[in-house]
Structure formats: C-alpha cells, structure tokens
Amino acid sequence: MKMTTLRDKQGGENGAIGKVLLAVVAALAVAGAWLYFDEQAAANLKKDAKLKAMEVIGDLAANNLAGGSSDGESTHGSAVDMIKLPIEVRKVTDNVFYATGVANTVMVATDAGNIVFDSGLVIQAAKQLRLLKEEVSDEPVKYVILSHSHADHVGGAQLWLEQGTEIVAHREFAEELRYLNELQPYLYGRNRTLFPWMPEQPGSIALLEYDAIEPTITVDDGDVYAFTLGGVEFQVIAAPGAEGADNVVLWLPQQKVLITGDFFGPQFPQFPNIFTMRGEKVRKPVEYVASLDRLIALGADIIVPGHLGPTIGTAEIRAGMLRIRDAVQYVHDETVAGMNAGQSVYQLMKEIKLPPHLDLVQNHGRVDWAVKSIWEYYATWFHFDSTTELYPVPAREVYADLAEAAGPEALHSLAHHYLQQDEPVKALHILEVALAGDPQDQSALLLREQALLRLMAQAEAGTRNDYEIYWLKYRLADTRARRLARP
Numbered sequence: 001m002k003m004t005t006l007r008d009k010q011g012g013e014n015g016a017i018g019k020v021l022l023a024v025v026a027a028l029a030v031a032g033a034w035l036y037f038d039e040q041a042a043a044n045l046k047k048d049a050k051l052k053a054m055e056v057i058g059d060l061a062a063n064n065l066a067g068g069s070s071d072g073e074s075t076h077g078s079a080v081d082m083i084k085l086p087i088e089v090r091k092v093t094d095n096v097f098y099a100t101g102v103a104n105t106v107m108v109a110t111d112a113g114n115i116v117f118d119s120g121l122v123i124q125a126a127k128q129l130r131l132l133k134e135e136v137s138d139e140p141v142k143y144v145i146l147s148h149s150h151a152d153h154v155g156g157a158q159l160w161l162e163q164g165t166e167i168v169a170h171r172e173f174a175e176e177l178r179y180l181n182e183l184q185p186y187l188y189g190r191n192r193t194l195f196p197w198m199p200e201q202p203g204s205i206a207l208l209e210y211d212a213i214e215p216t217i218t219v220d221d222g223d224v225y226a227f228t229l230g231g232v233e234f235q236v237i238a239a240p241g242a243e244g245a246d247n248v249v250l251w252l253p254q255q256k257v258l259i260t261g262d263f264f265g266p267q268f269p270q271f272p273n274i275f276t277m278r279g280e281k282v283r284k285p286v287e288y289v290a291s292l293d294r295l296i297a298l299g300a301d302i303i304v305p306g307h308l309g310p311t312i313g314t315a316e317i318r319a320g321m322l323r324i325r326d327a328v329q330y331v332h333d334e335t336v337a338g339m340n341a342g343q344s345v346y347q348l349m350k351e352i353k354l355p356p357h358l359d360l361v362q363n364h365g366r367v368d369w370a371v372k373s374i375w376e377y378y379a380t381w382f383h384f385d386s387t388t389e390l391y392p393v394p395a396r397e398v399y400a401d402l403a404e405a406a407g408p409e410a411l412h413s414l415a416h417h418y419l420q421q422d423e424p425v426k427a428l429h430i431l432e433v434a435l436a437g438d439p440q441d442q443s444a445l446l447l448r449e450q451a452l453l454r455l456m457a458q459a460e461a462g463t464r465n466d467y468e469i470y471w472l473k474y475r476l477a478d479t480r481a482r483r484l485a486r487p
C-alpha cells in the first residue's frame with residue numbers, strides 16, 4: 001500500500017526528532033504525574049469543565065517544561081523538544097486517525113462507535129481528546145485499548161471513559177503498573193539524574209491518578225481478543241517482551257493496519273531496548289522473538305507506533321521486522337553459546353556484534369548491554385568469578401586503603417597512562433581508587449573529566465546511544481561541579 005503524502009509529512013519530523021525522543025520517552029514512561037498542578041483548582045469540576053481546565057493546565061505545564069533548562073551541549077538536541085511538538089490530528093486511512101504529541105492517541109472510527117488506542121501523556125491528553133472528537137468523530141467510545149502501563153500511554157485513559165466503555169489491556173497490566181508505582185521514588189530519582197530538566201519532585205494530581213485504571217477485558221500471552229464493531233474487525237494481540245510484560249498491539253485485518261504502542265520503540269526498525277538504564281525489570285528476548293513471529297505473520301501494510309509517525313509499505317515493514325527478530329535471536333544465541341563455552345560476560349560484551357546483514361541502529365537499545373542483560377537474566381548476579389561477589393563488601397570499600405598505599409602521584413600517572421593508551425574506562429577504574437582516597441583530588445577530577453569526554457566522543461562517533469550520552473553528561477556535570485566546589 002502506498003501513501004506517499006503521509007510519508008512525506010512524517011519524514012521530516014522523524015528525522016528531526018527521532019534521536020532526541022528516546023530519552024524523554026523513557027523519562028515519561030514512569031513519571032506520570034510530575035507536573036506543577038494546583039490540585040484544588042482542578043478538583044470537583046464536571047467533566048466538560050474538567051477537560052477544558054486540564055487542557056489549559058496542560059498547556060501551562062508543557063510551556064513550563066519547554067521553557068525550562070535547555071540542553072545546549074547535546075548534539076541530539078533537547079529532550080524537552082518533544083513536548084513542543086504540535087498536537088494535531090493526522091489521518092492514516094479512512095477510519096484510522098491519531099493525535100500527535102509526546103505519545104500518540106489513536107482513534108479508529110466506526111458507524112457503531114469508536115475505539116481509542118492509548119491515551120497519551122497526561123498533560124496532552126485533554127487536547128488530543130478534544131481534537132479527535134472535533135475533527136474525527138464524537139460518537140461514543142466503546143473501547144479504550146492500552147498498549148502497556150507506561151505513563152505516556154495511559155495518562156489520559158480516565159478522560160476517555162464513558163458509560164460502558166470497555167478497557168482492554170494485557171493480563172499483566174495491573175502487575176506492571178503495581179511494580180512501577182511501588183518503585184516510583186527509585187525510578188523517579190534515576191530518571192531525574194538522567195534527565196535533569198524534570199521537576200525535582202513528582203507532582204500529584206488526584207484528577208489524573210492513572211493507577212486506578214482497571215481493565216475490564218484482559219488478554220493473556222498467546223491469546224487474541226477479537227471483536228467486530230460497525231463492520232470493522234479488531235484483534236487485540238498479546239505481544240510481551242518488548243517494553244515490558246504487558247504489551248498488546250491492535251491489528252485491523254481488513255485495513256492491514258498494525259497499531260503497535262512501543263513494541264518497536266520510537267523508530268522502525270531499531271535494536272530493541274531489552275535493558276533500560278533507568279532500571280526496569282529485564283525484558284525477555286525469547287518472548288520478544290515469539291511475539292515478533294506472530295506479528296510478522298500478519299502481513300501489515302502500515303505500522304502506527306506510539307511515538308512519531310507511521311511506517312508504510314508491506315515489504316519494508318516485513319524486512320524491518322525480520323531484521324529485528326533475527327538480530328535479537330542472534331544476540332541471544334551468541335550469548336548463550338558464550339555462556340556454555342565458559343566465557344565471561346565481559347568477553348561476550350566485547351565480542352558479540354551484529355553481522356552486517358542484521359545491522360540496526362542502537363541509539364535506543366544496544367547490543368553489548370543486551371548481552372549483559374541476557375547473561376544476567378539467565379544466570380542472575382553471581383558471575384562465578386570471585387568469592388567477594390557473595391558478600392556485601394564491594395571492592396570500593398578498600399579503595400581508600402589502596403589509594404593510601406599507592407599514593408596519589410602513582411595513581412594519577414597510571415590514569416594518565418591509560419588515557420594515552422586510549423583506555424578511558426581503565427583510567428576511570430584507577431581514578432575511582434584515587435578519589436576514594438581524596439574526593440577533592442583536583443588532578444584526579446581533571447583526569448576523570450578527560451576520560452568522560454573521551455567516552456562521550458566515542459559514543460557520539462559510535463552507536464550514539466542516547467542513554468549512554470545522558471549518563472556521561474550527568475557524570476561530566478558532577479565532575480565539574482566537584483572541581484569548582486573546591487574550597
């Protein structure tokens with residue numbers, strides 16, 4: 001199927017924003033209610049007034065974020081740029097539309113009522129809802145289908161609910177929501193470290209508590225929930241293993257449209273994010289491959305993702321899915337083979353590379369981190385390497401002793417040597433020892449800055465992985481602050 005106009009419209013947006021999207025998506029995935037809302041102002045309003053109020057408050061919050069700290073040093077641009085994307089309705093086919101934003105809200109219109117797939121970010125949901133109702137259809141919403149429990153996909157779910165609206169999600173949706181909520185302080189802290197433009201504290205908005213979302217229909221692994229509405233056939237397909245255990249996708253067999261949430265990540269195709277730096281549960285590559293096999297068999301003409309615009313073209317979609325599937329399978333199989341051959345996880349992280357015919361961009365997920373995740377997913381944390389691994393006494397506890405024994409000059413010269421040899425990670429190991437001896441050691445801090453800059457240059461010239469770059473930026477800022485803080 002060919003829809004060149006849509007592709008043209010999306011192409012520039014994807015190019016400009018794609019690389020910076022990943023970080024903001026990651027942050028928003030857990031930080032659902034992090035806005036400066038006046039809870040009292042929003043409380044006790046009737047639904048229409050509530051929606052209007054939310055739209056105004058949402059605009060203010062978005063402006064607040066967009067006008068916040070800019071990210072001038074990053075070659076990837078600013079993560080807050082995503083929030084500046086206009087919220088507009090786009091047409092995919094005669095009955096499939098989506099409202100843009102940080103995350104898309106998709107509407108499928110039928111003569112017997114509408115289907116909504118995902119509900120956007122909480123501060124954008126009211127506007128997405130209004131535009132879809134005004135420009136597409138104001139018929140009753142019969143089903144709200146939620147691709148997974150991340151906040152940028154369920155933020156506006158409550159707003160769409162009417163009398164009798166069914167909420168369809170994966171059977172694991174409630175459990176994923178539970179653990180993300182239970183670990184919210186931990187996840188928020190990590191996200192804010194990586195994305196310092198986020199507010200210091202998450203806000204709280206009773207109006208928008210999304211942990212109250214209770215699916216009325218659930219789909220289990222291996223299952224499909226199929227229904228027909230207004231003559232349009234729908235299949236909600238469980239697709240675990242991508243961005244969590246609770247992923248579902250929506251398949252429209254008559255239109256050959258596949259609405260995917262975050263199953264493929266924000267770009268298509270790309271190496272999937274099996275490991276999240278913010279520290280969610282590990283994602284299961286074997287499940288992901290099995291889910292991909294089910295989706296490949298559908299023969300989709302169009303993919304409508306949770307972020308950015310559609311991918312169009314049967315052959316291109318099939319080729320992309322096959323490549324992702326085979327790449328994940330390859331990394332999995334090589335990791336298992338290496339484990340069985342007695343290789344260490346570090347050897348495997350260095351050695352396993354995608355062969356040229358499976359090459360994929362790694363700015364979201366990356367191969368070496370997937371290797372480590374697969375290794376630890378199977379083998380957990382005891383690497384059979386050192387007795388000390390078994391006890392709560394890390395090597396770091398004796399670093400200060402080592403620093404005293406070696407003396408700062410020897411450590412500086414060793415770190416300098418490793419930098420000369422283009423071994424910045426080895427230099428960082430040495431500097432961790434030196435800084436354990438004296439946290440204000442100016443030479444060590446300067447060398448650490450150089451090592452981090454070297455890693456940053458390598459990252460920019462290599463995979464350009466967003467999470468690696470955000471982490472390095474955080475460490476660089478921390479190192480500089482410690483140098484400047486010298487009394």
Ligand SMILES: [Zn+2]
Nearest residue numbers: 025152262306
């Ligand atoms: Zn998302």
